[in-house]
Amino acid sequence: MIAKTIASAALAATLLASGIAAADVEYKPLEQDPEKLVFGFISTESSSNLKAQWQPMIDDMEKALGKEIEAFFAPDYAGIIEGMRFGKVHVGWFGNKSAMEAVDRAGGEVFVQTSKSDGSNGYYSHIITQADNDKLNTLADMLKCDGSLNFGIGDPNSTSGFLVPTYYVFAQNGVDPKDCFKTVRNANHETNLMATANKQVDVAANNSEQLARTEMNKPEITEKVKVIWTSPLIPSDPMVYRKDLSRELKSEIKAFFLGYGRMGDVEGANKVLAGIQDGMGKFMESSNAQLYPIRQLELYKNKLKIQNTEELSADEKAARVAEIDKKLAELEILVSYE
Template sequence: MIRKTIASAALAASMLVTGMAYADVEFKPLEKDPETIVFGIISTESSSNLKAQWQPLIDDMEKALGQEVDAFFAPDYAGIIEGMRFGKVHVAWFGNKSAMEAVDRAGGEVFVQTSKGDGSNGYYSHIITQADNDKINSLQDMLKCDHSLNFGIGDPNSTSGFLVPTYYVFAQNGVDPKNCFKTVRNANHETNLMATANKQVDVAANNSEQLARTQMNKPEVTDKVKVIWTSPLIPSDPMVYRKDMSRELKSRIKAFFLGYGRFGDVERAKEVLANNSDGMGFFMESSNAQLYPIRQLELYKNKLKIENTAELSADEKAARVAEIDKKLAELDILVSYE
């Protein structure tokens, strides 16, 4: 009875935190399991680069499942989220922020997460500038806010390119990028790195995975940039599937990922993983719970934004902050049961 009560309380808190109730589900339900599984890949870099990294794994997945698996690329993260929402994407590689959107709005469910080739988990957000820029060596140098600098930020659904720097770099310092820089432009990690190296932007958000991958393939590019800020550790990327597929199909998909590199043609799988991103290791079991820290980060970011805005009255601020504090308390309950 106690365990059932705890589980019910956790479920209720989870629904409140995500802002969803079963009657408010926005995604289009699947009528049946897909005959062709569509694998969505977020646009961290060019589609050609991503296809070269992911297609071998997708081919192996197709063989293992005995079912056609097609890759799907979109020009931005939202395209993959919306594809899953309308049942056009069934499995996808996301970052944590985009996975949170997929879980809340697109009928998604986290089932495994990536790891590094050395067995470690997580990665870092960075702020970068040109290696020969002796005027910018720290956040203090960047946040002078005299509208002289061009800033490259990530996709709005990117964890390391947008959410993390928005909270740690800007919200915690009471800075609105639009009121600080000459221009602010959104782009994927690869584009922001190249734009910084080629002096098309002065500073940009990036991450440790993109820098490491580019260092492996194009060291002449990373030699042109330097890191001026590094975030706390970010949880490794989640894999998400549509939660309304049959238990049997979800089990087979999950088994493929958890077995990849552990069983079967181990050497091929390890080579495929090593050539993906900055070198992947095995997939590890996970769940929607890995998104709790990201939800907290999003709420703290919104709380700071409300506290620093001049457009709201003191009473309006207090009411909105109280609502966020309530959601943060609910998250604390969920985290305590992990």
């Protein structure tokens, strides 16, 4: 086991150095640990809703670390990624796609991931429409592509709202959303759910967590929608911190997350976690390796896009596809060592 771990680490270093999933070194390095930690949150729903869910845990984290912690809610995912890139955000809650961007471009490092209150891992992307829409019941109904439907897709850095449906729903079916729908608009999960329920869009991307949370708080909204497509299981959300924080501070942050709900005021912490999203469980050990499947998905999506484009010559297509296949093969080796 030790030999395999050492070999895996060496192989990963070699492949990362060769360009696969290589980090963008243009992020602004931290000169020292910040006096105040800024905790960023991706915009899955309104900032007021996110603050109500997460602030109790931030307060507990502040007490445990003895350090001031400020919550930062950007209007989109890119705001959190760029905040981390320029040293304005030091730790954050990300989805897998946005975490991949943070690792590659913003000096980020995955250290734990979320779980469900029942201990399970992962969630699902969905395509939803109105419950009373008897003309839309399957993907085939949606992908008739006659330009009559308005579609709501997620933030471009969202895993379940953008990357997963882009690959499984559109790329695998050779469909460009811009050519298929009357309009395509980007919004967060909460907004897309409300827009679908209120018939402002005909269909939209969403996820199981948002539907479950809305079912808990506003069941009259979820009664207005139905799911017409469900993705394969998506890994649970990662927590990311700046990799150039001191080892001591990173250890303290990681210890807080792994101890939360396990040590100290266990009952109070678990109550706080139960109020986040659709009921969060304890944080689990993780690393950048949890992003390998997301990297594969991104590469497969790009490969299909290249193969389906008419703007490239056969030679150009072959060259670009060969480069992607090389990266996929390298990732496959990394995955096999996990």
